[in-house]
Amino acid sequence: MMRTQVGIVGAGPAGMMLAHLLGREGVESVVVEARSREYVQERVRAGVLEQGTCDLLEASGVGARMRREGLVHRGIELRFAGARHRIDLSGLTGGGTITIYPQGEVVKDLTDAHLAAGGQIYFSADEVSVHDFDRASPLIRFRAAGTPHELRCDFIAGCDGFHGVCRASLPVGALTLYERIYPFGWLGILAAVAPSSDELIYAHHARGFALHSMRSPVLTRLYLQCAPEEPLDAWSDARIWDELETRLASGDGGSLKRGPIVQKGVTGMRSFVAEPMRHGRLLLAGDAAHIVPPTGAKGLNLAVADVRVMARAIAAFARNGDSELIDRYSATCLRRVWQVQRFAWWMTAMLHRFEDASPFDYRRQMAELEYVASSRAAAQSLAENYVGLPFE
Numbered sequence: 048m049m050r051t052q053v054g055i056v057g058a059g060p061a062g063m064m065l066a067h068l069l070g071r072e073g074v075e076s077v078v079v080e081a082r083s084r085e086y087v088q089e090r091v092r093a094g095v096l097e098q099g100t101c102d103l104l105e106a107s108g109v110g111a112r113m114r115r116e117g118l119v120h121r122g123i124e125l126r127f128a129g130a131r132h133r134i135d136l137s138g139l140t141g142g143g144t145i146t147i148y149p150q151g152e153v154v155k156d157l158t159d160a161h162l163a164a165g166g167q168i169y170f171s172a173d174e175v176s177v178h179d180f181d182r183a184s185p186l187i188r189f190r191a192a193g194t195p196h197e198l199r200c201d202f203i204a205g206c207d208g209f210h211g212v213c214r215a216s217l218p219v220g221a222l223t224l225y226e227r228i229y230p231f232g233w234l235g236i237l238a239a240v241a242p243s244s245d246e247l248i249y250a251h252h253a254r255g256f257a258l259h260s261m262r263s264p265v266l267t268r269l270y271l272q273c274a275p276e277e278p279l280d281a282w283s284d285a286r287i288w289d290e291l292e293t294r295l296a297s298g299d300g301g302s303l304k305r306g307p308i309v310q311k312g313v314t315g316m317r318s319f320v321a322e323p324m325r326h327g328r329l330l331l332a333g334d335a336a337h338i339v340p341p342t343g344a345k346g347l348n349l350a351v352a353d354v355r356v357m358a359r360a361i362a363a364f365a366r367n368g369d370s371e372l373i374d375r376y377s378a379t380c381l382r383r384v385w386q387v388q389r390f391a392w393w394m395t396a397m398l399h400r401f402e403d404a405s406p407f408d409y410r411r412q413m414a415e416l417e418y419v420a421s422s423r424a425a426a427q428s429l430a431e432n433y434v435g436l437p438f439e
C-alpha cells in the first residue's frame with residue numbers, strides 16, 4: 048500500500064499542471080496514466096495558449112521553452128464572403144496576446160519538471176479504478192508493469208479526460224449532465240510546410256468552415272468542417288488541399304502553400320458539462336468535467352484554469368485543514384466553464400455551415416459576421432474571450 052496526499056488520474060495537461068502546481072506548494076502527488084509517455088506527448092491536439100495560461104506556466108517556472116519557441120500572435124483573421132477581416136486582439140484588449148505552442152510540448156515541459164523535482168508518474172497503467180471518495184482517504188487501484196498497486200490519498204484528482212474512469216465511477220444521480228452534440232466534425236491535418244499566413248484564419252464558407260492554424264514556422268495545422276463520422280479514405284491529399292483552397296480563398300489573399308501531410312484525423316464536436324465538479328474527496332478537472340467545441344481554442348486553457356483553482360484549494364487544506372476552498376471548488380470553476388461554453392458555442396454557431404439552416408438563419412449568420420467585422424464593441428467581445436477572461 049502506497050500513500051500520498053493527492054492521487055492524480057491522467058497525465059494530460061490538467062493532471063501534469065496540477066502535479067506541478069501542487070509540488071510548488073509542497074504538496075506531494077502521484078500520477079497514474081493509462082498511456083505511454085510517448086503517446087501522451089505525441090498526440091496532436093491543442094495549439095493555442097491564452098495569455099493567462101502562458102503567464103501561469105512562466106510564473107510557476109515551466110515557461111522558458113514556451114517563451115523561446117512559442118509564436119506570439121496579436122491578432123486573428125476572419126474570412127467570409129471572400130473578404131478578410133483582422134481582429135486586433137492586442138489593440139482590443141490592452142496588449143493581450145495568444146501563443147502558439149503545441150499541447151504535447153506543454154505536457155512534455157510539465158512532465159520533465161515534475162520528474163526532475165522527484166515526482167512520481169506511473170505510465171501505461173492498466174485496470175485503473177477509484178474508490179472510497181466519500182471517506183477521508185480515498186483509494187486508487189491500478190496495475191503497472193503487471194504489478195497491482197493500491198494508492199491511498201487525501202484527494203483524488205480526476206484529470207482523465209472525457210472517456211476517463213473518474214466521472215464514470217460516481218454514483219448515478221450524483222451529477223447533472225448538460226450536453227449538445229453538433230451535426231458536424233473537423234477533419235484536421237498537420238502538414239510539413241511553412242504556414243501560408245502569419246496569423247490564424249477562421250473561414251466561413253458556404254461549403255463549410257475551414258481553419259488555418261500552425262504549430263511552428265515549418266508545420267501548418269489545417270481543419271475542414273466535415274460530417275461527424277466522415278470516412279478519412281474518401282479524402283485524398285489532393286482533395287483535402289483543393290477543399291482548403293476553396294474555403295480559404297479570398298479576393299486579395301495569397302495562395303495556400305501545400306506540402307506533405309504528416310497526420311490526419313477526424314474529431315466530433317460537442318459541448319458538455321458535468322455538475323458539480325466534485326463528489327466528496329474526488330475532484331474533476333479538464334475534459335473529465337467538460338468539453339467545448341474546438342472553435343474557441345479553449346479546451347486546454349480551461350483545463351489549466353480548473354487545476355489552478357484546485358491546487359490552491361488542496362494546498363490550503365494541506366496547510367491548515369481548512370476546507371473552504373475545496374467546498375467552493377466546483378462553483379468557482381463552473382463560473383468560468385459556462386463563460387467559456389458560451390463563447391465556444393457562439394464561435395461555432397457563427398462560423399459553421401448548418402445543413403438545416405433556413406434562408407433566414409443564413410442571413411442572420413452573415414449579419415453576425417458583418418457585425419463582428421465592423422463594430423469595435425463586437426470585435427472587443429470576441430477578443431477578450433479569445434485572449435482569455437481574467438482568472439477569479
Ligand code: RFL
Pocket residue numbers: 056057058059060061062079080081082087091092093094095096150172175206207208209210211212235314332333334335341343344345346347348349350
Ligand atoms: P486529456 O488531454 O484528454 O488527458 C487525459 C489523460 O488521462 C488519461 N486517461 C487515463 N489515465 C488513467 N486511467 C484511465 N482510466 C484513463 N483514461 C484516460 C489519458 O490517456 C490522457 O493522457 O485531458 P485534459 O488533461 O483535461 O486536457 C484537455 C485537453 O487535452 C483538451 O481540452 C484540448 O486538447 C482541446 N483542444 C484544444 N484546446 C485548446 O485550448 N486550444 C486548442 O487549440 C485546441 N484544439 C483541441 C484542439 C482538441 C482537439 N481534439 C482532438 C479533441 C483541437 C483538437 C482537434
Ligand code: PHB
Pocket residue numbers: 092093094095247260261268341342343344
Ligand atoms: C489548432 O491549432 O489546433 C487550433 C487552433 C485554433 C482552434 C482550434 C485548434 O480554434
